[in-house]
Amino acid sequence: MKKNLRFVTLSVFAIALTGCASAPIQLSQMGSFHVGGREVVLSGKPIKEVLFAPGGVPAKVDPNGVYQVEQMYVQYFIPQNPRGSFPLLLWHGGGLSGVTYETTPDGREGWLNYFVKKGWATYNSDAVERGRSGWAMYPDIFKTEPVFLTKENPFERFRIGQGAGSYNKDPSKMKLLPGNQFPPEGYDNFTKQIVPRWTSTDEPTIAAYTELVDKVCPCVLVVHSQSGLFGARVAQARPDKVKALVLVEPAALGPIADAPKLKNVPLLAIYGDYIEQDSRWPTIRGNGIKFYEALKAAGGTADVIDLPRVGIKGNSHMIMMDRNSDQVAGVIQDWLSKKGLYR
């Protein structure tokens, strides 16, 4: 009887974790690997003695030698009954990791679960320099210092709050943009996902993503914010392997002169709400529009969806965490279906 009660408790807990019972996830495989990276030799540094554990035994650590750096972590979930024609790769934005796409900060299922449940073989990565990819010594290997974000910074910059001074630790005192879909009660959890970032690691990151594409594609790329640049660059380098490029509020896309290289890659760009009233986003979106126009002028296709114009209002920059995240995932899913990439 006691044993049965334990099982009831466990099941209730499992359900409580997301707030509701939901469809099961049936996988033929799940696992992880690293791609990319290179070896760097450092020399001339003093040998250290390090006590790794209190009460342990000191170990000699010679910092001179070969270091493995700039690799990238990828976790995959292969559904038992795949329905996506190709694997779907989720690439997160700056200062974040693959956690972006997992459980939302207010405890709902994220886009990772959404696409896995739809039957996409889904690969979720931590870009070079962060999360389970690790990071390298600076200034020896990475050439700049890392940037750390305060709790206020993304609140003001990601179109959640009403700009400078809008953040407050108490969700009831946060000055949210009116109608904002980002769950304020989850903001604290969201800040726990933030990791230090560099501004000098784009090239190794693109190299690692290219190696990932060479390993698991043809595929569909769903990229967010900083990864707009990575997605564009990698798709330009491997246009035959990227069967669709979904840009979720790309922060940058690289030189407009390179846009025509994507003319055979179906492209969807999605933008959320409050862009016109922001100090930076009209320019960021405007740069995107110029890029898509150049692509179309070269014979390519680019579908741009401004969510408010299709009746989906209140989205912050962190669309995959907003209360209507599943609705926006559905917009992507429908577009992929229309492109013939789903059966």
Add this chain to the structure above:
Amino acid sequence: MKKNLRFVTLSVFAIALTGCASAPIQLSQMGSFHVGGREVVLSGKPIKEVLFAPGGVPAKVDPNGVYQVEQMYVQYFIPQNPRGSFPLLLWHGGGLSGVTYETTPDGREGWLNYFVKKGWATYNSDAVERGRSGWAMYPDIFKTEPVFLTKENPFERFRIGQGAGSYNKDPSKMKLLPGNQFPPEGYDNFTKQIVPRWTSTDEPTIAAYTELVDKVCPCVLVVHSQSGLFGARVAQARPDKVKALVLVEPAALGPIADAPKLKNVPLLAIYGDYIEQDSRWPTIRGNGIKFYEALKAAGGTADVIDLPRVGIKGNSHMIMMDRNSDQVAGVIQDWLSKKGLYR
């Protein structure tokens, strides 16, 4: 026809990833969350202008403000048909992350999959300071500098190679301990899992693990190397919530005087091969034995399994990556069954 071929390719790839077809994984839920952490206020630093993306729009970054630090990332997999009486928590060792328990460096399924497939609700974490837990500014918040490991270091220190000078980039030229079960062809991948570590973050790590135990336990802890200390400390603080403590080559366990606090916690300690011939491991294991003896003298129980003595030979310190990793997982599984924690 073309579409069907795509599906065949995808399935073949999914199987190729691990080298063989295997039983499916049926989950009622999977997701992640962060626990623990605290807020730190920094002030008096100059405001920076940061160009986060080339071609983007510069953003003002004020490094003064509130930082979220010392939180811990946890990923969970809840089987559809749980058979473990309690959740099972996997805690990794120093300089590593939860990747330790995922796919082995030579591409086999890791202990995470093993225990999930057995029906354990499994929680795999990245300790404070590493992986998806992020890390904090030093010396402002973390008080010491991080330690970076060369590729040679774990090879020589984890009882894979024959001590100093045994590492070689070419697996065929590595001087392995005779009969070693660590897959040399996977060593390069293993080094990609290494992340920078600190030696001054034990207390916040223990605080975060304690919060995790308060959130998801009663439970079983399976801890490796550095996490021996974390497992012992947390089980001492929450003896009612830790229903079993499995120590896989613990690097340290804390003061022997505290051992009796575990007298109601069933304890299993597992040690691999080559310990007698190592420079540090006889002392490390010896410290463990003293701890277990003190625990038994206080009326507790501790089962110590030296794998070579039960006919399981050739294990390095990274037992969960060795070729016989499933066999050793089976030793743990059998012990948990015998303790009445599995139905």
